[in-house]
Amino acid sequence: MKEIDAKDWQIIRELQQDGRLTNQELAARVNLSPSPCLRRVRLLEEAGVITGYSANVDPRACGLSITAFILVALQRPERDAVENFEKSIQRIDEILDCYLLTGEADYMLRVVVADLEEYERFVRKRLHAIPGISSMKTSLVYGTVKSSRVFPHSHG
CATH class of the missing domain: 3.30.70.920 (Lrp/AsnC effector binding domain/regulation of amino acid metabolism (RAM) domain)
Structure with a gap:
C-alpha cells in the first residue's frame, strides 16, 4: 500500500470535491506541475486508494x-x-x-x-x-x- 503524504491528501480531497477536474486544474490547485501530479494520481489509483470516479446524483x-x-x-x-x-x-x-x-x-x-x-x-x-x-x-x-x-x- 502506498504511503499517503500531505500532497496526496490534497489531491484526494480535491478529487473528492470535484472528480471532473482536469489534470491541469488539479495540478494548479495542489501546487504541482502537471506531470508529477498525474504520476501521483496514477499511483493512488494503482494502489487502490482511488477506486473510481462517479457522479453524485440526487435520488x-x-x-x-x-x-x-x-x-x-x-x-x-x-x-x-x-x-x-x-x-x-x-x-x-x-x-x-x-x-x-x-x-x-x-x-x-x-x-x-x-x-x-x-x-x-x-x-x-x-x-x-x-x-x-x-x-x-x-x-x-x-x-x-x-x-x-x-x-x-x-x-x-
Whole structure:
C-alpha cells in the first residue's frame, strides 16, 4: 500500500470535491506541475486508494423519493447464512449500501425507492425472500442535514 503524504491528501480531497477536474486544474490547485501530479494520481489509483470516479446524483430528482435505513439481524450468524445474505444483498439494486455492524443488528442497509408502495413491495418480495433474517428495523429519511464524500481534513 502506498504511503499517503500531505500532497496526496490534497489531491484526494480535491478529487473528492470535484472528480471532473482536469489534470491541469488539479495540478494548479495542489501546487504541482502537471506531470508529477498525474504520476501521483496514477499511483493512488494503482494502489487502490482511488477506486473510481462517479457522479453524485440526487435520488429525488430521479424519482427515488424514499430513502430508508434498515437494521437487519440474522437468526444465526453462521458462515452459510452470512454468505447467502451477503450474496443476496449484492443482487438487489435498491440497496445502495450495506454495512456490517457491531451491536444488536448485524447489518445496516441504505435503500432508495420511488414511494411507500414500492418500499412495501421491496420488503415483501426482495428482503423477506432472503432466508435467515430474524428482525428488521426501518428508519425513513425525511431530510438530509449533511451528506459528504470528502474525508476530514485532519488526515495528512
